[in-house]
Amino acid sequence: MAVVFSKELKKTDIQHRFSVPSDSLQFIDFAGEFSADLRVKDSSGELRVIRCRKRHGDYAKPELSKGWRKYVTDYELRVGDRVVLLAEEDRRLGSHYRIEARRTIILFGHEVCGGLPRAN
Template identity: 60%
Template sequence: MEVANKVLRRNDIENYHCSIPTRSLQHVDFPAGRHYAYLRFKDSSGRLRVIRCNTRHEGHPKPELCGGWRRYVTDYELKVGDRLVLLVEEDRRLGSQFRIVARRRIILFGVEVWDDLPRVHY
């Protein structure tokens, strides 16, 4: 199931955080009294990534990916206009599992296509 799908902006790429839709929070289990959680994602190359998700202490929660996000941007050489897709899959044995996918827009025979990006840096 898709949790978030957004086109990356300059702020998401150049800074050490990436805002995600507030509706994504329903899939995140924050420890009691904490405004952050460490999310475990499997990326498209099969690597397990731990990325911290923060929310504001007061007012609108505004979730954002921070710790570990910059490494993901570098490994996949993400650019402004690329698409970030976060997915959650239910596993009867393991519980909820997150996946993170980066996609780039290409025009193929005049048709817009979003293709998964391969990991560049290992």
């Protein structure tokens, strides 16, 4: 299992589209296209399809678009939460990704990071 990215969410990531770190491009097979539909399994075991697209031209900054906002709503994500995308192999599904949402809270003066369950 390889970490594709781990990112703390910003306001734009929540409200519009998720800006993916550029060094993650090496883990995504665009097959010569400007978008790829990623098969993503969330922490509740649901298989989702989230589109990753990249800009045209020299600066191919990727972003998650179609399917991303549904994930945000289902897990009630907010600014400051962390999203981790992992690439993995599954005998039944083949190559796919696992997505995890995490929230950091202060508990008795210490930061504690935990996975978020599906809210909806």
